[in-house]
Amino acid sequence: MTLEHFMDEAISPWMRDEGPDSDIVLSSRIRLARNLQDIPYPFVADGSKLQGVRDFFKKEFANKAFDNYEEFQFIPIDELSAVDKRVLVEKHLISPHLTKYTKESAALISNNEQVSIMINEEDHIRIQLYFPGLQLRKALEKSFEVDNWLEEKVTYAFDERKGYLTTCPTNVGTGMRASVMMHIPALVLTRQINRMMPAINQLGLVVRGIYGEGSEALGNIFQISNQITLGKSEADIVDDLQSVVNQLIEHERNARNIIMKESGIALEDRIFRAYGVMAHSRIIESKEASSCISNVRLGIDLGIITGTSRYILNELMVLIQPGFLQHYAKKTLSASERDVLRASLIRERLQLEK
Amino acid sequence: MECQECHERPATLHFTKVSNGKKIEIRVCEVCAKEKGYVSYPEEGYSLHNLLSGIFNFDTFKMESPTIQQVKELQCPHCGMSFSQFKQIGKFGCATCYETFEERLDPILRRVHAGNTRHSGKIPKRAGIDLQLRKELGNYRSQLQQLIETEAFEEAAKVRDKIKELETSVKKPEAGDHS
Numbered sequence: 149m150t151l152e153h154f155m156d157e158a159i160s161p162w163m164r165d166e167g168p169d170s171d172i173v174l175s176s177r178i179r180l181a182r183n184l185q186d187i188p189y190p191f192v193a194d195g196s197k198l199q200g201v202r203d204f205f206k207k208e209f210a211n212k213a214f215d216n217y218e219e220f221q222f223i224p225i226d227e228l229s230a231v232d233k234r235v236l237v238e239k240h241l242i243s244p245h246l247t248k249y250t251k252e253s254a255a256l257i258s259n260n261e262q263v264s265i266m267i268n269e270e271d272h273i274r275i276q277l278y279f280p281g282l283q284l285r286k287a288l289e290k291s292f293e294v295d296n297w298l299e300e301k302v303t304y305a306f307d308e309r310k311g312y313l314t315t316c317p318t319n320v321g322t323g324m325r326a327s328v329m330m331h332i333p334a335l336v337l338t339r340q341i342n343r344m345m346p347a348i349n350q351l352g353l354v355v356r357g358i359y360g361e362g363s364e365a366l367g368n369i370f371q372i373s374n375q376i377t378l379g380k381s382e383a384d385i386v387d388d389l390q391s392v393v394n395q396l397i398e399h400e401r402n403a404r405n406i407i408m409k410e411s412g413i414a415l416e417d418r419i420f421r422a423y424g425v426m427a428h429s430r431i432i433e434s435k436e437a438s439s440c441i442s443n444v445r446l447g448i449d450l451g452i453i454t455g456t457s458r459y460i461l462n463e464l465m466v467l468i469q470p471g472f473l474q475h476y477a478k479k480t481l482s483a484s485e486r487d488v489l490r491a492s493l494i495r496e497r498l499q500l501e502k
Numbered sequence: 503m504e505c506q507e508c509h510e511r512p513a514t515l516h517f518t519k520v521s522n523g524k525k526i527e528i529r530v531c532e533v534c535a536k537e538k539g540y541v542s543y544p545e546e547g548y549s550l551h552n553l554l555s556g557i558f559n560f561d562t563f564k565m566e567s568p569t570i571q572q573v574k575e576l577q578c579p580h581c582g583m584s585f586s587q588f589k590q591i592g593k594f595g596c597a598t599c600y601e602t603f604e605e606r607l608d609p610i611l612r613r614v615h616a617g618n619t620r621h622s623g624k625i626p627k628r629a630g631i632d633l634q635l636r637k638e639l640g641n642y643r644s645q646l647q648q649l650i651e652t653e654a655f656e657e658a659a660k661v662r663d664k665i666k667e668l669e670t671s672v673k674k675p676e677a678g679d680h681s
Contacts, residue, residue: 188581188596270593296627304626305597308636310607311621313597317607318614320600322623352616378611379618 151223153259155235155475159463160261160278166458167281171449172397174329174369174462176284177240178291178386181314181323182273182298183305189315190250190268198252198268205267208301209256214294218259225253231480234471240278245269263294270315271323273298282393284326284386291324292382311378321378326386328393331461333368333446334403335396341370344396352376353392367438367465372396408450419447427498431484432491437468456501467493507534578602639668 167173183189187197202224210222225233225247233247241261246253246269256265266274275294279287305313311321319325335341345355356371372393374385407415422443425432432440445461447453466472468490474481477489505513511531518525530538576585583595585603594600600607608619642665649658 183597185597189594191593192581192583192595292624295624299626299628303628306626307597307600307621309620310600310611311623312626313594313600315593317592317594317610320611321615321618321621324623376615376618378615378621381623 151221151228151232154221154223154239154241154257154261155232158239158466158472159459160239160241162260162262162278163280163459163462165280167279167283169397170281170458172330172332172400173282173393174280174331176279176282176287177327177329178275178277178284178287179325179327180273180275180291180295181271181312181319181325182275182295183313183315184272185303185305187272190253190270190272191315195252198250201272202252202254202267204302205254205256205265209265209298214258214263214297215290220256220258220263220265223255223257225255226251231471231474234469235475238466238469238471242266243269243274246274263290265294265298271319273302282328282390282397284328284390284393285383288324288326288382288386318375319377322380322382322385324377324382324385325373326382326389327371327373328389330370330372330393330396330400331368331442331445332370332396332400333442334407335400336368337407338403340399340403344399348372348392351388351392353389366435367442367461369442369465404446404450415450416447416452419443419450419452423447423453423498426494428495429491431487432494433487434468434470434490437490437494438465441465441468456498460497460501464494464497467497503529505529505531505534507531507538576602576606635668639665642668 163175167176184201187193187201190198206222206224209220211219213219223236225242228236228247233242236242236255237244237247239261241257241264242255243266246255246266249270250268253266253268255267258264262279263275263277266276275291275298277287277291277294279290307313312319312323314320314323332341335344348355352375354373354375356373357366357369372389374389376385380388422440425436426440426444441461441464444453444456445458448456448458448460470481470486473486473489473493476493477485481489503513505511506528507530511533513529514532515528515530515535517528517530577583578595578599579602580598581595583599585606588594588599588603594603611619642661646658646661646665649655649661
């Protein structure tokens with residue numbers, strides 16, 4: 149198995165499974181930051197040390213299988229083309245940070261794309277694990293198993309009082325960031341989300357756009373994660389996040405019902421117009437595409453559009469990204485060329501559903 | 503003392519400016535200091551790291567006090583990171599930095615983690631064994647202290663032997679060194 153299979157499909161194999169509440173929650177993610185005890189952190193350590201870390205992980209974990217997660221492929225980031233890097237970032241298999249700062253960075257990605265272990269990111273080791281729908285506890289359990297599996301071979305930097313010692317003080321302690329990707333169009337439409345955000349922030353949680361820090365909430369997709377990593381156990385942090393997410397789900401469902409009841413025909417119009425744009429446009433920018441995809445997905449969730457699969461949103465959101473489009477075209481594309489290809493890929497994808 | 507610029511508000515900021523080898527004393531209020539550009543207050547476009555280093559620099563407002571001067575010279579023996587560098591970058595250079603800067607860390611961590619300074623989550627298996635031993639050691643040591651105080655020397659000798667035994671097992675090099 150080679151790199152290509154991570155590149156060719158916009159949707160990761162694990163996304164095809166439906167998780168709990170997957171009409172609203174796209175995925176649950178756990179990320180653990182870990183460092184090796186005796187080696188300076190990646191932004192300080194010299195190249196030969198980091199190369200040593202990378203070689204060690206290749207030797208110990210490349211092509212090894214963990215549990216039922218199939219084999220891990222070892223990918224040295226500096227050997228990838230710019231487009232390949234971008235595709236991996238767009239699929240959330242690696243972080244943007246991994247491609248930017250350290251020459252000796254690498255990723256171990258499981259063949260089903262559910263687990264990635266990033267080497268020499270901001271920390272020596274970043275484990276990330278996805279589950280479809282709202283399954284934070286399960287994701288946490290599995291992430292601990294991966295963590296223990298790695299620990300059979302390495303000694304982590306750890307302090308009894310401060311916990312896992314990370315590069316950034318914002319991660320110290322558990323080193324854990326739990327996050328949930330949510331599609332909440334009705335909360336955006338009714339502007340309820342603006343009122344909820346300050347309250348969510350006060351609970352020590354952060355709300356961001358789909359591609360993390362500083363990114364826009366394209367397609368009404370929001371990422372909600374914990375900010376505090378010290379003083380609370382991983383399980384408590386995850387439970388707190390889960391309860392906020394549960395409330396958001398409830399509010400979103402209520403808002404959907406109210407919109408349906410009070411302006412059903414307007415909503416239907418909005419959804420079918422979006423479908424029309426997707427099915428017939430010849431040029432489309434990513435912002436417009438994201439908004440249409442969101443509306444169509446809402447239509448599928450509400451039973452207004454039938455015969456189209458729900459995970460089309462997950463797939464198209466990646467498919468329309470600049471990196472993926474250029475990978476598909478196998479050449480560099482200008483912005484306007486991308487808009488044309490984007491429109492044609494979306495049309496094709498909808499045709500497939502018929 | 504009044505502000506030398508506006509002669510209205512009290513002078514709360516004192517600067518010493520050295521130009522052409524001459525020392526000039528400046529005593530101004532905060533408002534005039536800002537106006538005259540003696541101090542700058544960045545107001546827009548905070549990135550997370552700006553914000554962090556802002557948080558860290560909070561505790562340097564008394565630059566002249568000797569203890570903080572000493573802290574400024576603190577340098578990590580393992581990676582060479584100094585405390586002032588750490589505050590500027592907002593990142594640790596290595597695991598040893600946590601020990602090196604230990605005394606200055608809690609206020610920073612409290613700000614970042616809603617008042618928390620102590621980990622209460624997962625413990626790594628390997629370091630965990632070591633931790634358990636150390637916890638046991640601590641217990642025995644306080645036990646020993648008590649026994650000596652109550653002059654129960656026979657018991658104390660037994661506890662002392664247990665401590666010695668534990669100490670040797672803690673010092674044993676860890677298996678599976680990866681370097």
